Amino acid sequence: MKDQVPNVNFIYRIDGENIKKTTNDIFLNKKIVVFALPGAFTPTCSDYHLPSYEDNYDKIQKYGVDDIFCLSVNDSFVQNVWKKNSNVKKVNFIPDGNADFTKEMNMLTDRSETGMGMRSFRYSMYVDNKKIIKIFKDENSKFDVSDAGTMINFLKSLND
Numbered sequence: 001m002k003d004q005v006p007n008v009n010f011i012y013r014i015d016g017e018n019i020k021k022t023t024n025d026i027f028l029n030k031k032i033v034v035f036a037l038p039g040a041f042t043p044t045c046s047d048y049h050l051p052s053y054e055d056n057y058d059k060i061q062k063y064g065v066d067d068i069f070c071l072s073v074n075d076s077f078v079q080n081v082w083k084k085n086s087n088v089k090k091v092n093f094i095p096d097g098n099a100d101f102t103k104e105m106n107m108l109t110d111r112s113e114t115g116m117g118m119r120s121f122r123y124s125m126y127v128d129n130k131k132i133i134k135i136f137k138d139e140n141s142k143f144d145v146s147d148a149g150t151m152i153n154f155l156k157s158l159n160d
Contacts (some may be wrong), residue, residue, distance in 0.1 A: 004130050007106030013076035023101075026094065027130045031067040034094065035124040035146055036107060038115060039075045042081035044143050048091045049122070050086055052148040057090035060148065065126075066093055073108075073119050078095035096120070107137075122146050125151055126154065 005027050012019045026032065033052055037045040053060070053068055061067060068091050072079065075097035083093055094101070102108045102120045111119045123137040124146040134154055136145040 002132055004159050005018065005127055006101055008030070008100040008104060010101070011076060011097065012095060013080060014018050018035065018076075025061060026067075026069065027131055031064055032127045032131075033060055033068045033124065033151055034071050034127065035148075035151075036071040036102070036120045037110075037146075038111060038119040038141070039072050040078050041085075044122075046086060048090065048143055049146065050051060052084075054088050054091050056148040056152060059152060060155065062065070063152075063159060065155070069094045071101065072122065073094055073097065073102055110138055124151050124152065141150075 073092040076095040125135040
């Protein structure tokens with residue numbers, strides 16, 4: 001497991017402009033939960049993974065988390081439409097369109113046999129000031145341990 005999140009740039013599309021954000025913009029001096037998933041609009045991601053964090057956003061923040069991000073190997077155009085269509089108001093997104101972050105995290109997987117190309121494994125992680133404290137990685141495309149409930153239990157254990 002990596003000790004720190006990689007230093008990369010993310011390109012956001014905001015108000016018709018491409019805006020570059022860095023790893024530091026997102027993670028420096030903050031406690032962040034990231035959940036990564038194979039792709040926007042896919043059934044498990046849309047029906048379970050994203051809603052689990054949106055529905056539990058406030059509960060997770062009670063454990064001192066500054067923000068929660070959904071990361072996928074999709075560009076900002078796709079993520080913006082997915083966020084709007086999913087009626088997400090609290091969770092923020094990280095567009096990893098070129099998979100730079102995902103590659104550096106060693107979380108890139110080839111989903112070409114299902115027509116998806118290179119995608120992220122499904123995982124979640126807790127990061128404190130760029131340091132990776134814990135990663136929960138699902139195996140074989142399952143949705144077992146990267147859910148919000150598992151993250152809440154972990155955060156609770158830090159406070160016990």
